[in-house]
Amino acid sequence: MSIASFGALFAVWLAAITLPGPDTLQLIRTGTRDRRAGVWCAIGIMVGNTIWIVSSLLGLSALMVAEPAILHLIQLVGGAYIAWMGWGSLRGGLRTLREKTSDMAGKVVDAVAAQGEEMGAWRALRLGAATNLSNPKAVVFFASIFAQFVRPDMSEGWTVGIAAFLVVTGLAWFIGFAVAVRALAEKIIRNGAVIDIAAGVIFLVIAAVMAAEGARGLLS
Numbered sequence: 001m002s003i004a005s006f007g008a009l010f011a012v013w014l015a016a017i018t019l020p021g022p023d024t025l026q027l028i029r030t031g032t033r034d035r036r037a038g039v040w041c042a043i044g045i046m047v048g049n050t051i052w053i054v055s056s057l058l059g060l061s062a063l064m065v066a067e068p069a070i071l072h073l074i075q076l077v078g079g080a081y082i083a084w085m086g087w088g089s090l091r092g093g094l095r096t097l098r099e100k101t102s103d104m105a106g107k108v109v110d111a112v113a114a115q116g117e118e119m120g121a122w123r124a125l126r127l128g129a130a131t132n133l134s135n136p137k138a139v140v141f142f143a144s145i146f147a148q149f150v151r152p153d154m155s156e157g158w159t160v161g162i163a164a165f166l167v168v169t170g171l172a173w174f175i176g177f178a179v180a181v182r183a184l185a186e187k188i189i190r191n192g193a194v195i196d197i198a199a200g201v202i203f204l205v206i207a208a209v210m211a212a213e214g215a216r217g218l219l220s
Contacts, residue, residue, distance in 0.1 A: 027174065090196065
């Protein structure tokens with residue numbers, strides 16, 4: 001894997017974990033009530049992400065060794081999916097900017113915190129893992145992303161290094177978010193439109209590269 005490919009993977013991974021979605025909303029819901037439960041929920045979310053990451057790396061590598069043309073098909077399908085996700089994110093961000101609804105951020109966070117229900121560590125961890133694993137878009141997302149960056153001839157060192165890097169950075173983000181959830185949650189909700197637009201642009205660029213490589217591979 002080249003440094004450029006690794007940088008692209010890092011960029012799309014950051015966009016994926018910081019983009020407000022089910023995992024982020026679950027952390028807001030849990031962490032504003034109990035910071036300790038929020039940290040365990042964050043760990044649970046990364047347990048789910050780790051399962052997706054390892055399964056994608058091992059499964060795609062084995063599949064592409066057996067049938068290399070599948071890589072190009074997945075690139076086309078994955079590129080289309082990421083483009084759809086990027087367009088939806090971009091459109092949603094622009095719509096939010098027009099409607100100017102982000103001023104409700106503080107009220108949303110305060111309302112969740114006011115519920116004040118404590119949660120045990122094991123329950124919070126299971127809740128985080130279940131939230132991540134129950135998201136039907138996760139398997140498509142990971143398959144799409146890793147189809148772009150994983151290669152059959154990639155060394156075991158790169159494979160382990162990529163998995164470890166994604167897990168560590170994911171843990172850092174989600175645990176950091178859980179610890180500072182009161183401040184970060186309001187800022188993310190308030191700036192959700194900007195985050196949506198930035199993530200949408202990143203996804204659209206990655207999708208274009210994936211589709212171009214997939215088409216070129218199938219035609220060659």
